[in-house]
Amino acid sequence: MEKLMLQIIDLHASVQGNEILKGINLRVNVGEVHAIMGPNGSGKSTLAQVLAGRESYNVTGGQVLFEGKDLLAMKPEERAREGLFMAFQYPVEIPGVSNTYFLKAGLNAIRKHRGLEELDAMEFLKLVKQKAKFVEMDESLLNRPVNHGFSGGEKKRNEIFQMAILEPKLAVLDETDSGLDIDALRIVADGINKLRSKENSVILVTHYQRLLNYVVPDFVHVLVDGRIVRSGGKELAFELEEKGYDWLKEGFEEVEAHA
Amino acid sequence: MRIADQNKNWYVSRFESFEKSLNGEANSKIHTVRKAAIARFAELGFPTTRDEEWKYTDISSFAGVQFDPVVKDQPHHPAANDVQRFLFKDGGYSRLTFVNGQYAKHLSSIPSLPPDVIVGSLAEALKNENGVVHEHLARHARYERNAFAALSTAFLQDGAYIFIPKGVILGTPVHVLHVSTGSEKELASHPRNLIIAGADSQATVIESYVSLSNNRYFTNTVTEIVLGENAVVEHEKLQMESSRALHVGLTHVQQARSSNFVSNSMSFGGELVRNNIVAVLDGEGAECTLNGLYHGSGNQLIDNHTAIDHAKPNCSSHELYKGIMEGTSKGVFNGKIIVREEAQKTDAKQTNKNLILSEGATIDTKPQLEIFANDVKCTHGATIGQLDDESIFYLRSRGVGLDEARILLIYAFAGEVVERVGVAAVRDRLDRILHERLAR
Numbered sequence: 001m002e003k004l005m006l007q008i009i010d011l012h013a014s015v016q017g018n019e020i021l022k023g024i025n026l027r028v029n030v031g032e033v034h035a036i037m038g039p040n041g042s043g044k045s046t047l048a049q050v051l052a053g054r055e056s057y058n059v060t061g062g063q064v065l066f067e068g069k070d071l072l073a074m075k076p077e078e079r080a081r082e083g084l085f086m087a088f089q090y091p092v093e094i095p096g097v098s099n100t101y102f103l104k105a106g107l108n109a110i111r112k113h114r115g116l117e118e119l120d121a122m123e124f125l126k127l128v129k130q131k132a133k134f135v136e137m138d139e140s141l142l143n144r145p146v147n148h149g150f151s152g153g154e155k156k157r158n159e160i161f162q163m164a165i166l167e168p169k170l171a172v173l174d175e176t177d178s179g180l181d182i183d184a185l186r187i188v189a190d191g192i193n194k195l196r197s198k199e200n201s202v203i204l205v206t207h208y209q210r211l212l213n214y215v216v217p218d219f220v221h222v223l224v225d226g227r228i229v230r231s232g233g234k235e236l237a238f239e240l241e242e243k244g245y246d247w248l249k250e251g252f253e254e255v256e257a258h259a
Numbered sequence: 260m261r262i263a264d265q266n267k268n269w270y271v272s273r274f275e276s277f278e279k280s281l282n283g284e285a286n287s288k289i290h291t292v293r294k295a296a297i298a299r300f301a302e303l304g305f306p307t308t309r310d311e312e313w314k315y316t317d318i319s320s321f322a323g324v325q326f327d328p329v330v331k332d333q334p335h336h337p338a339a340n341d342v343q344r345f346l347f348k349d350g351g352y353s354r355l356t357f358v359n360g361q362y363a364k365h366l367s368s369i370p371s372l373p374p375d376v377i378v379g380s381l382a383e384a385l386k387n388e389n390g391v392v393h394e395h396l397a398r399h400a401r402y403e404r405n406a407f408a409a410l411s412t413a414f415l416q417d418g419a420y421i422f423i424p425k426g427v428i429l430g431t432p433v434h435v436l437h438v439s440t441g442s443e444k445e446l447a448s449h450p451r452n453l454i455i456a457g458a459d460s461q462a463t464v465i466e467s468y469v470s471l472s473n474n475r476y477f478t479n480t481v482t483e484i485v486l487g488e489n490a491v492v493e494h495e496k497l498q499m500e501s502s503r504a505l506h507v508g509l510t511h512v513q514q515a516r517s518s519n520f521v522s523n524s525m526s527f528g529g530e531l532v533r534n535n536i537v538a539v540l541d542g543e544g545a546e547c548t549l550n551g552l553y554h555g556s557g558n559q560l561i562d563n564h565t566a567i568d569h570a571k572p573n574c575s576s577h578e579l580y581k582g583i584m585e586g587t588s589k590g591v592f593n594g595k596i597i598v599r600e601e602a603q604k605t606d607a608k609q610t611n612k613n614l615i616l617s618e619g620a621t622i623d624t625k626p627q628l629e630i631f632a633n634d635v636k637c638t639h640g641a642t643i644g645q646l647d648d649e650s651i652f653y654l655r656s657r658g659v660g661l662d663e664a665r666i667l668l669i670y671a672f673a674g675e676v677v678e679r680v681g682v683a684a685v686r687d688r689l690d691r692i693l694h695e696r697l698a699r
Contacts, residue, residue, distance in 0.1 A: 052656050056648075080658035092653040096671025105667070106657035113658075145671075146653075162657060 003030040004068070005170055005201040011062035013050050019060070020046040022226035028170070033202045035212055035237060038223035039245040044205045045089055047223070048174040051203075052086035053079050066170065080106065081113035083169030087159035087176045094146040099158070100128055102146060103165055110166060131164040135191050153184040160191035171195060172203045177211035189214030209241040224249055267304045269325045271297060274413055277330045289385055289415065292397045296412035303406040315591040315623040316533060316562045321505045326447035326477040328414050329359045337471055342366055342438055345469045347684040351431040352465075353378045355419045358438050360448030362417050366436075375424045378433055381451055382417035391422060396453055399483045400511035400537075407507045407533070411449045411479045418451035418480075421464060425457035425487065432463040432495075432682055437480070441472030441501055450480040454494075458487035458515070464494050465685060468508075470501035470528070477505045484510065486518035488542065493521040493681050499692070500528035502557065509535040516542030516571075523680045526553040526561050527692055533562045540567065540574040540602075551580035552676040552689075554696055555588030555620070562591035567607065569598045569635075575606040581676050582613040583669055584620035595627040598635050605635040613643045614672050666697045 006028040013021040020043045028034050038044050050057050051064065053076035064071040066082060074082065094102075108118040119127065132139055137157050147155050156176055163171055176188055192215050196202060204217060212220075212234065220236040221228045222245070229248055230236065240248075274297045278285055305322060306313040336358055346354065355378065356366035362380035369378050377384070384392045402409035419435040437450050456462055468478060478500060486492055500506045506529040512520050526532055538547045553561045567576045582590040592611045613622045626639040646668050654664035670693060677689045 054652055075661070076652060076655040077658055077660050077664075080656055086656055088653065088656075092647075092649045094647075094650045094653065094668070094671065096674045097650075097654075097667050102654060102659060102667060103657065105663060106654070106659045109658040109660060109663075166657065 004028075005030045005032075005066070007065040009063045009065075011047075011050070011064060012060045013046060014058050014060055015046065015056065020226055021050065023062070024226070024228060026221065026228065028201050028203065030201055031198045032219065033196060033204065033215065033217045035204045035206060035217040035220045036223055037206055037209075037220060037237065037240060039249070040207070042223045043226040044207075044223050045174055048086055048089075048172050048203075048205050051084065051172050052076060077109065080166070081110050085163050085166055085168030085171045087156075087163060087171065087173040089174040089176075089178065091147045091155040091159055093148045093150075095148050097146050098143055099146050100124070100142050103128075103162060107165055127165060131161055134164055134194065135161045136187050137161050152179050153181065156180060156188060157184065160188050163195060164191060167195070169199070170201045170203070172205065174205045175207060177206055177208060185211065186214060209237045212237045222248055264304060266322055266325065267301065270328070270410060271301050273328050277328065277414065280330055287385070288388070288393055289396065293413050293415060296397075296402055296409045296415075299402060300406055300409035300413055303404075303409060305406055312564065316531070316560060318505075318531060321477070321531060324445060324475070324477075326445050328447045328449065329361065330414070330416075336363055336365065337438065337440060339366060341471055342436065342469075345436055345438070345467060347434055347465070347688070353431070353433045354436060355379070355433070356436045356438060357418060357450055359440055359446055360417055360437070360450045363438075373427050373429070376427060376429065377420060377422040379420055380417055381420040381453055384420045391455065392420065392453065395455060395483060395485055397483075399485065399513045400481050400509055405509065405535075407479055408481055408509050411451065411481045411509070414447075414449040415451045416449070418453070420452075421454045421462070423456045423460040423462045426459045427457070428460065429462040432465050434465045434467070437466070437468045437478070439468075439470045439476050439478060439500065439504065441470050441474035441476050441504075443474070445475050445477070447477040447479060450478065452480070452482040454482065454484045454492070456484075456486050456490040456492050459489045460487065461491040463682060464492070465497065465682065466495065467497040467499065468506065468528070469499050470504060473501045473503060475503040475505075476501070478507070480508045482508070482510045484512045484520070486512070486514045486520055488515045488517055490515070490518045492519075494523070495680060495682060495685050496522070496524045496534070497685070497688070498524075498526040498528055498532060498534070500532070502528065502530060502559070504529045506532045508533070509537070512536070512538040512547070514538065514540050514542060514545040514547060517544040518542065519546045521548040521681065522550065523676070523685075524549070524551040524563065525689060526551070526563070527696060529559065529561070531560045533564065536565045538567045538576070539570055540576065541570045543571045543573050545571070545574045547574070547576040549576070549578045549580070550676050550679050552582075552673055553580075553590060554583045554585075554673075554693070555590055556585040556696070556699070557588060558586065559588040560591070561588070562593075564591075564593045564595075566595040566597065569596070569602040569605045569607065572601060572603045572605070574602065576608070578609040579676060579679070580611045581673060582611075582622060583616065583673065584613065584622055585616045587617075587619035589620070590622040592622070592624045592641070593627060594625070594639065595629070596637060596639070598630040598632050598637065600631040602632050603634045605632060605637065607635070607637045609639040611641040612672075613641075614669065615643060615645055616669070666694075669697055670694075
């Protein structure tokens with residue numbers, strides 16, 4: 001039987017008084033990969049940020065259940081400990097905080113929450129080396145300050161590396177594919193495919209169909225003006241690639257007008 | 260009469276009793292210096308916020324307190340166990356311990372040193388009428404316009420005397436530990452340190468100020484450091500006085516040609532703290548680095564005044580002071596750089612960065628450049644900021660709790676100074692102090 005990982009019910013959210021999400025409904029089952037596509041300003045990133053718990057976004061209505069629990073009532077760190085991971089569209093540079101040091105603190109907080117023993121320095125180092133290889137990340141980057149002086153591609157790879165270490169139940173990737181060259185894109189896609197399993201779910205927020213050549217989604221949703229206007233299988237992505245978003249926008253406006 | 264004036268007279272009268280207790284020693288060379296100093300102190304009196312140098316630091320809360328200057332041996336000395344936690348375990352350090360400003364032989368340990376190196380008590384050296392001491396003591400640190408230095412010089416008795424002869428490299432640091440017992444009586448101690456590094460010599464000195472109680476007392480210390488040509492000295496000051504103490508310190512550094520001096524000044528303790536550093540680059544090609552870290556919480560006031568005097572050409576100075584202010588604490592940074600007319604090709608860089616963690620905390624930061632030469636490079640910058648919300652969210656989104664995320668970021672901020680400290684044991688100690696203080 002299908003098991004529900006995430007359920008979004010009529011979610012409304014605003015930033016500085018502007019309503020961005022205008023009633024999102026989405027069900028993601030365990031083991032599924034969903035792609036959320038849409039034009040600029042449609043609310044894709046806002047959705048990802050709201051799921052991760054960014055405080056500058058104001059949820060004005062609706063509900064989000066993560067494995068049946070009220071996600072919106074949780075602090076960002078509690079969401080991470082419950083198994084949610086968001087790969088940032090723009091990973092933050094944090095001078096002075098070592099990449100591996102902070103990740104060890106995060107991983108051990110998550111392990112503790114799950115009733116697992118904390119990893120010691122040696123065990124963690126072993127894990128780090130293994131996962132760094134897996135995302136082809138230069139080991140010299142590991143002990144550098146978080147994202148500090150990293151290239152765009154290195155930052156995105158670092159997100160996937162962190163995801164590989166933290167092994168989330170649900171990964172939300174916010175335009176992780178944007179701005180990547182084809183080699184980096186393959187590595188990122190590889191990372192996602194390796195995480196993908198019967199136990200995990202992935203939400204790919206993307207502007208381009210390109211990533212979906214490497215990570216084949218089970219479902220594709222199109223977000224326009226804060227609402228999901230169309231859902232379908234992977235073939236919807238090809239249709240979007242061919243026709244763009246305008247036909248959906250127009251259709252949507254018509255529906256609005258007649259409603 | 261103003262309280263501050265009454266208080267001034269109190270110290271002058273205490274000086275008279277001090278003088279009587281000296282007996283024959285009152286005829287010594289150093290006593291003429293003391294007499295001149297108390298006379299000058301009587302003229303100056305304690306500074307008020309009307310003095311430009313004390314504009315942001317109001318000492319009036321201490322002006323009514325009649326601290327009793329320590330003038331003879333204390334009846335009670337702490338046991339080795341009491342000071343154990345302040346020591347550095349890394350073996351081989353020479354250690355001079357002073358209790359309320361007076362040498363405590365039983366708490367000191369001096370391993371075998373290279374020939375002619377002196378690591379000992381200044382009182383001892385004065386008793387022996389050591390010629391080198393007289394040549395330097397109270398010759399560098401000026402008290403004509405500094406009331407606290409004048410007062411400290413007037414009551415000058417003991418402290419560390421460190422002499423490194425020409426060409427000698429002292430491989431392990433010397434730890435000078437100043438312990439205040441904080442007895443019921445409100446004591447004033449005036450520790451006096453003299454460090455002389457001969458030409459081509461090298462040494463590291465750690466000066467720490469600690470307390471055995473949480474009582475009120477007054478530490479008014481002066482350290483003179485003299486670097487010969489090509490000498491290399493690293494000086495760490497670790498100020499961890501009681502949270503009710505008044506700590507005023509002057510470190511005066513005199514640098515000869517091509518010498519290299521590094522100071523790391525870390526201030527955590529005290530209710531009211533004023534650290535003065537004056538470095539005179541008095542020989543071509545001298546280099547001076549002043550780093551500082553201060554963390555104020557509660558109602559602490561921590562004031563760092565630095566002055567780098569570029570007196571000769573081709574000298575360079577680098578300065579980085581970082582402050583973390585919490586609660587209703589107040590920080591003051593005043594960085595003066597003087598470039599004399601002769602000091603062409605000076606390269607001076609000064610940076611002061613502050614993190615304000617609460618609404619009630621404040622910082623006054625003031626760069627002060629006085630440049631009289633025309634071919635120089637001088638830069639300065641000051642920042643005051645808060646923890647970055649984006650960074651906190653990023654850390655939390657990986658499972659790190661809010662408090663830990665904040666500590667990580669504050670720690671990272673401080674780390675820029677900590678990593679510059681040359682002595683690993685001091686870096687480790689700073690890690691521990693920061694973690695303890697931030698986790699409170």
